Amino acid sequence: MPIISTRELVKTYSLGEVEVRALRGVSIDIESGEFLSVIGPSGSGKSTFMHILGCLDRPTSGQYVLEGKDVSKLSKNELAVIRNRQIGFVFQGFNLLTRTSALDNVELPLLYGGNGMKTAERRQRAQEALKEVGLADRANHHPNQMSGGQQQRVAIARALINEPSIVLADEPTGNLDSRTSVEVMDIFQALNTDRGITILLITHEQAIAEYGSRIVGFRDGRIVADNQTKARRIARDEMAALPLDVDVEPANQPSVTTTIGA
Ligand code: ADP
Ligand code: MG
Numbered sequence: 001m002p003i004i005s006t007r008e009l010v011k012t013y014s015l016g017e018v019e020v021r022a023l024r025g026v027s028i029d030i031e032s033g034e035f036l037s038v039i040g041p042s043g044s045g046k047s048t049f050m051h052i053l054g055c056l057d058r059p060t061s062g063q064y065v066l067e068g069k070d071v072s073k074l075s076k077n078e079l080a081v082i083r084n085r086q087i088g089f090v091f092q093g094f095n096l097l098t099r100t101s102a103l104d105n106v107e108l109p110l111l112y113g114g115n116g117m118k119t120a121e122r123r124q125r126a127q128e129a130l131k132e133v134g135l136a137d138r139a140n141h142h143p144n145q146m147s148g149g150q151q152q153r154v155a156i157a158r159a160l161i162n163e164p165s166i167v168l169a170d171e172p173t174g175n176l177d178s179r180t181s182v183e184v185m186d187i188f189q190a191l192n193t194d195r196g197i198t199i200l201l202i203t204h205e206q207a208i209a210e211y212g213s214r215i216v217g218f219r220d221g222r223i224v225a226d227n228q229t230k231a232r233r234i235a236r237d238e239m240a241a242l243p244l245d246v247d248v249e250p251a252n253q254p255s256v257t258t259t260i261g262a
Contacts, residue, residue: 001068002029003166003198004053009062011048011221022048023059024221032165035192035199035231037209040218046202047170049218053200054087054168055079067165084112088159088167092174094151096143096158103139106130106157129157133187149180156187167191169201173208185211186234 011023022045030036038046051057052064055071058079064072071082096105107126110117117125130139133153143151152172159167169188173181189211191197201212209215210232217225 002065003032003067004028004030004200005063005065006053007063009049009052009059009064011045011052011057012060022221023052023062025062026221026223028216028223028226030198030200032198033192033196034214035189035212036201036214036216037212038200038202038216038218039204039206039209040224041204044218045221046218048221050168050170050200050202053166054089055083084109084162086165088162088164090152090155090159090167090169090172092171094143094148094155094175096151096154098143101140101142102130102135102146102154102157103127105143105154106161109158109161125161126157129160130154132160133157147180148176149183152176152180152184153187156184156191160191164197166198166200169199171202171204173203173205181208182234189231189234 005028007027009023009026010021013020013022024045026045026049038049040046048057052059053066055066055074056079058074059072062072063070066082067086069082071079074082097108103123103126106129107122110122110125127136127139130136133156135150135153135157138146138150138154141150143154146154152175155172156167167188172188173184176184185208188199188201192199199212201208203209210229211234212229213231214228215225216223
């Protein structure tokens with residue numbers, strides 16, 4: 001049984017008189033443990049597709065079966081419960097609370113889970129998630145004291161905190177330089193191969209898509225290509241050869257902006 005199965009998903013946005021047909025009949029089966037890259041030009045419906053798969057939005061028509069359960073017609077509250085338990089999200093802009101520590105950011109989803117966890121247990125879980133992304137020593141830093149790559153790793157830790165079976169990532173390397181992008185892709189590959197998490201990653205860059213084991217192409221709200229590939233593996237020496245991430249540590253920089261020409 002596929003972990004995700006859609007049939008003829010259609011999503012139409014109404015903007016007054018105008019109708020935008022963002023998805024025009026998307027049918028796909030995704031097996032548990034796949035690392036699927038979705039690639040396509042801007043406006044082709046990738047994010048809309050991810051929002052529906054992530055139970056953030058509902059299709060206008062069509063069927064969506066998630067882990068054997070038809071979720072196409074569930075209420076918003078029912079979708080929220082499923083989302084919180086089964087799905088982790090990573091976004092291009094990190095979506096972190098900037099005035100809160102990395103640890104608090106990672107812990108946040110546990111507060112909404114209704115899991116009855118005690119404070120100490122939540123802290124412990126968040127600390128472990130940060131360790132998993134290599135940021136154990138940055139737990140008390142705020143996002144604005146971290147480089148883009150570090151912020152994205154905090155976001156990944158947050159996505160993992162509820163132990164989801166699926167991680168959905170929308171252009172997660174869109175704001176990162178090439179070396180940091182590779183480091184982030186390395187984390188996604190490890191989550192997939194070591195922990196068996198199903199990954200669906202959206203990108204408009206072919207080189208990033210190639211880290212997946214299956215590449216699905218979107219155009220005008222439809223799937224136009226679907227290929228199994230040999231996932232490009234990240235070699236340590238390949239990473240070392242890339243230009244170094246300008247690992248800005250704004251914490252060590254003066255916070256006062258200099259007025260030029262004053
Ligand atoms: P992509 O992620 O591939 O760039 P999107 O799924 O964001 O594409 O958008 C697909 C189409 O749907 C675009 O034409 C976009 O303008 C439109 N669209 C997306 N979200 C909305 C919305 N909330 N309201 C109206 N139109 C939208
Ligand atoms: Mg998008």
